[in-house]
Amino acid sequence: MRLILAPMEGLADQDMRDVLTRLGGIDLCVAEFVRVTHHLITERVLLRTVPELANGGCTRAGVPVRVQLLGSDPVCLAENAAHIAGLGAPGIDLNFGCPAPMVNRHGGGAVLLQFPEIIHTIVAATRRAVPQHIPVTAKMRLGLKDTALTLDCARAIEAGGADEITVHARTKVDGYRPPAHWEWLARIREVVKLPLVANGEVWTPQDWENIRKVSGCSDVMIGRGAIVRPDLALRIKTGDAAMPWPALLPWVADYYQRLRARVEPKHAPGRLKQWLGMLRSAYPEADALHQTLRTERDPVAVEKLLLGH
Numbered sequence: 001m002r003l004i005l006a007p008m009e010g011l012a013d014q015d016m017r018d019v020l021t022r023l024g025g026i027d028l029c030v031a032e033f034v035r036v037t038h039h040l041i042t043e044r045v046l047l048r049t050v051p052e053l054a055n056g057g058c059t060r061a062g063v064p065v066r067v068q069l070l071g072s073d074p075v076c077l078a079e080n081a082a083h084i085a086g087l088g089a090p091g092i093d094l095n096f097g098c099p100a101p102m103v104n105r106h107g108g109g110a111v112l113l114q115f116p117e118i119i120h121t122i123v124a125a126t127r128r129a130v131p132q133h134i135p136v137t138a139k140m141r142l143g144l145k146d147t148a149l150t151l152d153c154a155r156a157i158e159a160g161g162a163d164e165i166t167v168h169a170r171t172k173v174d175g176y177r178p179p180a181h182w183e184w185l186a187r188i189r190e191v192v193k194l195p196l197v198a199n200g201e202v203w204t205p206q207d208w209e210n211i212r213k214v215s216g217c218s219d220v221m222i223g224r225g226a227i228v229r230p231d232l233a234l235r236i237k238t239g240d241a242a243m244p245w246p247a248l249l250p251w252v253a254d255y256y257q258r259l260r261a262r263v264e265p266k267h268a269p270g271r272l273k274q275w276l277g278m279l280r281s282a283y284p285e286a287d288a289l290h291q292t293l294r295t296e297r298d299p300v301a302v303e304k305l306l307l308g309h
């Protein structure tokens with residue numbers, strides 16, 4: 001039974017992965033997508049998104065981070081995957097679910113769900129290019145507008161030789177709105193034999209139990225739920241009670257300090273505000289800090305506020 005932190009561009013960045021994996025309970029991370037176009041991604045660009053590659057492909061807590069690629073050209077994807085595997089990535093994940101219009105216009109992400117044969121070609125080319133001991137996995141949504149091709153896409157991923165598939169149980173049109181259609185995960189399990197990771201709408205330990213029951217999957221990927229409740233994975237593993245706000249606050253401060261050391265100082269308060277905005281739904285105490293950050297944009301003042309709180 002594994003708990004996997006979902007790739008979330010702009011949300012589960014390297015600093016968030018660091019904090020969440022040190023908090024505990026997460027077995028594996030998938031980094032936010034890296035766009036593959038017509039050239040080899042430079043090491044510099046790659047390390048910006050997945051700096052864990054300079055640490056043996058793991059977070060400081062020792063949790064492996066797979067690199068996710070997004071694109072539509074099988075040859076370019078395969079070449080980049082081989083290159084990245086050579087840099088020590090513990091796994092390569094292929095994105096067949098991104099709904100962003102910009103990405104879709106270039107033929108990547110969820111639009112590929114209309115073309116199972118292209119998905120098959122991409123997976124097969126990538127699997128061939130990457131050494132066998134490094135997993136090549138794929139992440140898909142149920143479809144673009146409907147579920148007409150869901151099973152075909154899952155079959156294409158399996159036939160292409162992927163080692164594992166994660167399914168976000170919604171179509172692109174569903175966006176991120178509840179519900180997630182967990183029953184579809186069980187249907188997919190009937191037609192493919194490769195390990196299936198269940199994903200979508202797991203916010204509490206009870207949701208985790210329910211998604212496993214409905215889908216029959218043992219492994220679960222958690223996205224926004226891990227941002228809103230940073231101890232969610234730990235609680236699932238230990239059965240412990242939820243961490244109170246005073247115990248969580250030093251982790252939030254730690255995240256902010258890491259952010260400040262990495263991003264342009266003026267951007268750090270905004271990123272923190274985003275997290276506090278999400279934390280409010282589990283921790284009403286986060287609201288006061290969130291309100292303050294509406295007007296306070298001085299990074300040093302924000303740090304004092306966090307540490308003195």
Ligand SMILES: Cc1cc2nc3c(=O)[nH]c(=O)nc-3n(C[C@H](O)[C@H](O)[C@H](O)COP(=O)(O)O)c2cc1C
Binds near residue numbers: 008009010168221224
């Ligand atoms: C802000 C944001 C960014 C995301 N970025 C990615 C991404 O880079 N790659 C990907 O495969 N999925 C991405 N996703 C989708 C998540 O990995 C996950 O499938 C989705 O949030 C459903 O899980 P949840 O209901 O537990 O959040 C993103 C989701 C969000 C909310």
